[in-house]
Amino acid sequence: MPLKTYLNSLVCLTMVPLMAFGQEEEAKKKIRLYERTFQLSLFPGISTNGISSGSYINKYSLNLFGGLSASNRTFEAGLITNSHFRSSSGIQLAGFANIIGANAFVNLTLWEERALIHDNYEVNHMGFQVAGFLNYVLNHTRGAQISAGLNHTGNNFTGLQIAGIGNSTGGFSLGVHLAGFYNAAKGSVAGLQVAGFFNYTDSYLSGTQIALINKARSMQGKNSTPPTKARSLQIGLFNFSKEMHGTQIGLINFGGEARGTQIGLINFYQKLKSKEFADAGTPIGLLNLGSTGSVFKVHFNELFPANLEYTTGNCQNCTWTVAGPIGMPYLEDNKKLNQNALILGYDPNEKHWGFGWGFQKILLNKASIRPFDKRNELRVMTYGIRFLHLNREWMEVDKRFNLVSRLHFEWGRKGSKILRSVYRYGGVAVNYFLYDPAIGESAFEIRSKTFEAGKLRQYHALLWPGYSVGVML
Structure with a gap:
């Protein structure tokens, strides 16, 4: 190598670290900050800290219209805005907006910006923010944000958010969020979300959502995998979750993979295909779409000679087998079905009729885990509650209050070879009847001994023992 080329290369190798050191020193020089006890500001750049107000950290600030500083430690009030480049703490009061970190990299070179990012640079706030329209923090917040708007x-939030329109976090959220329209969290939510219209988390919910519409990617509960002590609840008209291991209470519930409890008019969920020892949860509603283990019943009782029931629900403890997803449980002695019944009863002699709903547990015996074992599901046991509204004229709904609550227990077996798929069963029941005294207790034919049970407000009450005999398909 020629001597001149060798010397040039040596100079370059020597200058590179010197240039880098010079840039680093320049960055440190430009990022240098100053501290002040008090700042009075008219507009950003017109203040007691001069045109370089963005380089000052203040303990107290009073901004007549708007203020700009690197940070504030204790108290700050502004008629319009308060704006900081860096992390702050204390109390902020603004007529329009508190903004922390919106211009975090303003006036910095690319080298300076990369140096800050490399050092895990963050702009956070710890304290109390009150604004007429907007509170904004670039990264993390610990404390309270209260705004009319x-x-x-941007990242994690811990504390209290109250907004007239909406609250949002870009990361994990722990605390209470109250909003007139929406609450949204990109990360998990542990705490309470209450909104007039919509609550949302794109990750785990271990808390409560209350709104017209609630959505969570995954709701934690006692059947979650892995096990957790976290619990979750959604209360609204429409509730959504892809993995629902908590509780949903609403008009329509979408549970996805549901291992929790759904209480609603209509429940949607997937048929659970699992090898794990985990309960499939409990759907409680008039219609349950994704149903497993539905049955059809025809029976006679002391109220109506003819009764029809059709159920929807799920199998609580079924496991996956080679024969399909509806296998016998691994560890328990009975296959457990959670079933919701739509009920219709009719008395052809008196022309009385009734309709209602009930929830019941159906237990089918297990002899072995083998799916084709003929000893499985020979016996059935059912217990639960039915609610029936009684009507005096066929196909006419009586507007008076006539409600029977019926606790029942039934037991049965499968039939002979000819009726192999039919269960014959009998049962007993305890009935509590609340009725309008203007109708009288003799308005309905009750084929059992009745007992007066006092009054509940303006309604009279009757008790009687009941029975039922029927078949189940």
Whole structure:
């Protein structure tokens, strides 16, 4: 190698670290900050800290219209806005907006910006923010944000958010969120979300959502895998979750893979295909779509000679086998079905009729885990509650209050070879009848001994023992 080329290369290798050191020193020089006890500001750049107000950390600030500083430690009030480049703490009061970190990299070179990011640079707030329209923090917040409009934290939030329109967080959220329209969290939510219209988390919910519409990617509960002590609840008209291991209470519930409890008019869920020892949960509603283990019943009782029932629900403890997803349980002695019944009863002699709903547990015996073992499901046991509204004229709904609550227990077996798929059963029941005294207790034919049970407000009450005999398909 020629001597001149060798010397040039040596100079370059020597200058590179010197240039880098010079840039680093320059960055440190430009990022240098100053501290002040008090700042008075008219507009950003017109203040007691001069045009370089963005380089000052203040303990107390009073901004007549708007203020700009690197940070504030204790108290700050502004008629319009308060704006900081860096992490702050204490109390912020603004007529329009508190903004922390919106211009975190303003006036910095690319080298300076990369140096800050490499050092895990963050702009956070710890304290109390009150604004007429907006509270904004670039990264993390610990404390309270109260706004008539919007509250936003870019990453994790811990504390209390109250907004007239909406609250949003870009990461994990722990605390209470109250909003007139929406609450949204990109990460998990542990705490309470209450909104007038919509609550959302794109990750795990271990808390409560209350709104017209609630959505969570995964709701934690006692049947979650792995096990957890966290619990979750959604209360609204429409509730959504892809993995619902908590509780949903609403008009329509979408549970996805549901291992929790759904209480609603209509429940949607997937048929659970699992090798795990986990309960499939409990759907409680008039219609349950994704149903497993539905049955059809025809029976006679002391109220109506003819009764029809059709159930929807799920199998609580079924496991996956080679024969399909509806296998016998591994560890328990009975296959357990959670079933919701739509009920219709009719008395052809008196022309009385009734309709209602009931929830019942159906237990089918297990002899072995083998799916084709003929000893399986020979016996059936059913217990639960039925609610029936009684009507005096066929196909006419009586507007008076006539409600029978019926606790029942039934036991049966499968038939002979000819009726191999039919269960014959009998049962007993305890009935509690609340009725309008203007109708009288003799308005309905009750084929059992009745007992007066006092009054409940303006309604009279009767008790009687009941029975039933029928078949189940």
